[in-house]
Amino acid sequence: MVTTTLDQVKTIKTLNNIAERGLNVFDKEQYVVTDDHENPDAIVARSYSMHHMDFPDNLKAIARAGAGVNNIPVDRCTDQGIAVFNTPGANANAVKELVLTSLIASSRNLFDGLSWVKGLDGREESISKQVEAGKKQFVGKEVKGKTLGVIGLGAIGALVANDALALDMNVIGFDPFISVNTAWNLSRNVHRAMTIEELFANSDYITVHVPLTDDTTGMFNEEAFAYMKPDVHILNFSRDGLVNEEDMALALQNGKVGKYITDFPNENVLNMENAVPIPHLGASTRESEENCAVMATKQVKEFLETGNIKNSINFPNASLPYTGKKRVTAFHHNVPNMVSQIISILSSHHLNIADMVNRSRRDVAYTMIDIDDEVSEYMLPELEKEISRIEGIVSVRLI
Ligand SMILES: NC(=O)c1ccc[n+]([C@@H]2O[C@H](COP(=O)([O-])OP(=O)(O)OC[C@H]3O[C@@H](n4cnc5c(N)ncnc54)[C@H](O)[C@@H]3O)[C@@H](O)[C@H]2O)c1
């Protein structure tokens, strides 16, 4: 159980290369930022897999500078009272640009053409002669007038769908869980598929932008390919686990799938004919790396210093203006009487309440209570101890 009181120097552990502008959010007087610490207050990471890691009791937050959180054992974090954050939309433009680039480039056989031309030898016949004779093998297809199916209309999918319209493509989207915000931003010229099969059956190109979950794992499989048009191009900038790679290899062999463009190369993919492997470059732009890092570190700093929560994927969002007086933050099970039990402990110490917020999210809840009185340093550990003893409390901080 995490219980802390002191305004001590806090430690941030990085698990990947995090853009400097993001790390600069942590001022040097109050934070130590290092990739080598056993007992950090928070972790900031990108794709590093944390499933094998044990988390120390002192750990309060993990921020994923990016969208996908399948590298984090989120349920275990929730059980330990560790808030997990991501940075929704911060890298969406970078991914969109690479999706549209790859859509056109692979449709024009650009990647194959590039590697062929690099292998030419001009000693016997001029390069230009070989180019003119050989280029017929790379004749491609224009995307104009063709149909793009977009699965998942979140931050990335919605941008891709809207901009594909500007390439004169017909666009069909499928997202049964679309958020109201995204729906507002989506062009009304994006046709809504009522089922994923409708999208499969009508698309010349399919791009997928959903998280990897138990429900989406292997969604591109033999059964799905059976609905698709022959020679469909599939773009996967989401996660490799969405594709059953054995079925994909067969579909590429028999021409059902014409090209498989993926940002997640592995041994299987490298052995697939007509796969276009990209070295996970979707979010690799200076702008996107900085956006993600700044958003992630600001969220962690805010949480450590004030308890306010924005863009957590396991804690409810909650915010109270921070006045600098003592604040109790408690992460607990979403059961009756939690707030009243905390308040009764504060009352028993004659502490008056200035403000409070309580938010829940499925089975868990988060309470912040601002105390209107001075709380002496010696009373803080006692208060924490008493609150943390309430059944259902997972973690408590006094900040
Ligand atoms: N290649 C990269 O570098 C890179 C960068 C960013 C994100 N990603 C991946 O892309 C994914 C999407 O990113 P985002 O920022 O658009 O996320 P997002 O949360 O904004 O959007 C995801 C969308 O998928 C929808 N969805 C969920 N399950 C679905 C299903 N079964 N069928 C259809 N729609 C479904 C959701 O309703 C949501 O609208 C991330 O989870 C991550 O795995 C990869």
Ligand SMILES: O=C(O)CC[C@@H](O)C(=O)O
């Ligand atoms: O950090 C990266 O480069 C990739 C991030 C990407 O996979 C994401 O899910 O946001």
